[in-house]
Amino acid sequence: MSRHKTIAEEELVLMLRQQDRKGFEYLYDRYSAALYGVVLRIVRTEELAQDVVQEAFVKIWRNFAAYEKAKGTLFTWMLNVARNTAIDKIRSQDYRQQAQIQDVSQSVGIIDRQASVEMPVNHIGFEKFVSQLKPEHRILVDYLYFKGYTQSEVSEELNIPLGTVKTRIKTAIGHLREIISIDEHTG
Amino acid sequence: MDIQDYISSGIIESYVLDLTSEDESREVEALAAEHSAIRDEIAAVRLALEVYAQQFAQTPPPSLKNRVMAALGEPDENTQPHASGMPQPFISVAEGEASQRETIALNPQNNPPGIGYAAPRRFAYWSIAASILLVASALANVFLYNRLQKAETSLTQANADQLLLAREKQALQNRFGSVMLTASVVSNPEYKVVNLLALEKGMAAAVVLYWNPQQGDVYIASNKLPPLPQGKRYQLWAIVDSKPVDAGVFEPKKDANLLAMKNMPADAAAFAITMEDAQGSPTPTGKMYVMGKI
Numbered sequence: 025m026s027r028h029k030t031i032a033e034e035e036l037v038l039m040l041r042q043q044d045r046k047g048f049e050y051l052y053d054r055y056s057a058a059l060y061g062v063v064l065r066i067v068r069t070e071e072l073a074q075d076v077v078q079e080a081f082v083k084i085w086r087n088f089a090a091y092e093k094a095k096g097t098l099f100t101w102m103l104n105v106a107r108n109t110a111i112d113k114i115r116s117q118d119y120r121q122q123a124q125i126q127d128v129s130q131s132v133g134i135i136d137r138q139a140s141v142e143m144p145v146n147h148i149g150f151e152k153f154v155s156q157l158k159p160e161h162r163i164l165v166d167y168l169y170f171k172g173y174t175q176s177e178v179s180e181e182l183n184i185p186l187g188t189v190k191t192r193i194k195t196a197i198g199h200l201r202e203i204i205s206i207d208e209h210t211g
Numbered sequence: 212m213d214i215q216d217y218i219s220s221g222i223i224e225s226y227v228l229d230l231t232s233e234d235e236s237r238e239v240e241a242l243a244a245e246h247s248a249i250r251d252e253i254a255a256v257r258l259a260l261e262v263y264a265q266q267f268a269q270t271p272p273p274s275l276k277n278r279v280m281a282a283l284g285e286p287d288e289n290t291q292p293h294a295s296g297m298p299q300p301f302i303s304v305a306e307g308e309a310s311q312r313e314t315i316a317l318n319p320q321n322n323p324p325g326i327g328y329a330a331p332r333r334f335a336y337w338s339i340a341a342s343i344l345l346v347a348s349a350l351a352n353v354f355l356y357n358r359l360q361k362a363e364t365s366l367t368q369a370n371a372d373q374l375l376l377a378r379e380k381q382a383l384q385n386r387f388g389s390v391m392l393t394a395s396v397v398s399n400p401e402y403k404v405v406n407l408l409a410l411e412k413g414m415a416a417a418v419v420l421y422w423n424p425q426q427g428d429v430y431i432a433s434n435k436l437p438p439l440p441q442g443k444r445y446q447l448w449a450i451v452d453s454k455p456v457d458a459g460v461f462e463p464k465k466d467a468n469l470l471a472m473k474n475m476p477a478d479a480a481a482f483a484i485t486m487e488d489a490q491g492s493p494t495p496t497g498k499m500y501v502m503g504k505i
Contacts, residue, residue, distance in 0.1 A: 052276055052280075056270075056275070057270045057271065058264055061269040064269060073271075078278050082279065095240075096257065097257055099264075100227075154263075170264070175225075190225070193224050193228065193230075194224050197260070200260070200262075200263055204258070204262050
């Protein structure tokens with residue numbers, strides 16, 4: 025799966041630089057499920073998640089020139105766009121509903137509350153794969169990678185020392201890499 | 212700077228997660244440009260996170276794609292040649308095109324030379340037909356894509372199951388190997404059983420050795436010894452010509468497997484165990500716990 029991805033990515037980037045709609049459709053087909061899944065972990069409802077994904081894809085299309093290959097893969101960049109759109113959405117929605125200004129630190133709590141409803145995931149392999157990761161590692165990756173927390177926010181939120189957060193990131197990703205390399209070797 | 216130390220510091224993970232300061236990021240990027248090991252590490256961390264993110268993938272409803280494509284707006288002028296070569300599968304675009312052409316047709320002075328009145332209508336039919344075909348094909352694609360995703364998921368699952376079985380099999384093989392060793396030692400008449408008994412009355416210490424005087428092999432079969440303090444180990448000695456010979460350092464084992472020690476010659480007269488520093492000692496210096504004569 026990953027091998028096929030790296031080959032086609034260069035070409036895809038080229039097509040998108042030229043604002044090629046076929047390229048964009050391909051991009052959508054290949055990444056919409058992944059982005060939708062991540063956005064669903066941040067916002068509360070499927071309806072809102074669809075709005076966010078639509079907005080994110082439009083941003084990706086319009087601002088494609090901003091994508092720098094040297095700074096990361098296409099997917100990581102798209103994930104950042106989708107994630108930031110989702111976080112913005114939640115913040116603005118909250119402004120509307122409560123008609124009062126929240127500061128950034130409060131918004132972090134809002135994101136957490138909104139995402140606390142776990143979305144059902146319909147993959148068969150999902151449980152097996154994700155459950156190989158320890159819960160404390162899973163939650164860390166969730167906060168830092170999907171929800172865009174800073175290390176000190178995570179430290180406060182989960183009540184663990186900053187130093188522990190830093191070492192735990194390393195261990196968590198190490199485990200992830202093991203799980204994945206095992207997958208590749210047997211596959 | 213040692214690149215391996217740098218990699219194992221955890222900064223790469225933080226960098227990929229976008230947690231580093233601007234200065235740190237610049238440093239990582241500069242080093243990455245210089246060292247392929249860092250580039251590889253960055254790529255590996257990214258891949259791991261991407262694969263992880265994919266685990267949460269959920270296919271959005273097919274209608275979302277139409278919404279997204281419609282929200283992109285009209286294609287730019289410079290992509291027109293390409294776009295007309297491959298018509299878009301969206302009725303909205305096709306309709307837009309048709310109505311645009313009708314407007315053109317109503318203003319004959321705008322008509323490009325060579326295109327008659329009949330052309331736009333025929334073109335509209337074709338574009339509607341083509342659009343329908345493309346929508347059908349897009350639906351088929353969605354269907355096949357979902358099927359493919361399901362197949363990939365089951366494959367991942369099957370791989371994980373297979374891996375689990377392989378691990379269990381390996382563990383069983385290891386246990387079976389040690390059971391077979393025990394059986395072959397215990398049932399081999401060449402082995403002598405040496406009982407090492409406590410030297411102090413009332414001390415709960417007893418060790419059973421299997422020793423093959425012909426081959427020299429020595430195994431500890433069971434060991435009851437007081438717990439070791441930090442930094443200490445037990446050391447087995449064979450008494451050969453009235454002198455102690457080092458037979459190896461060990462920590463008391465907790466399972467039933469045999470513990471292999473150093474080979475001892477046929478003229479050993481006794482075995483004894485003392486407590487020594489963790490790295491062992493050339494001659495016994497610590498307290499002797501158990502001893503057994505042959």
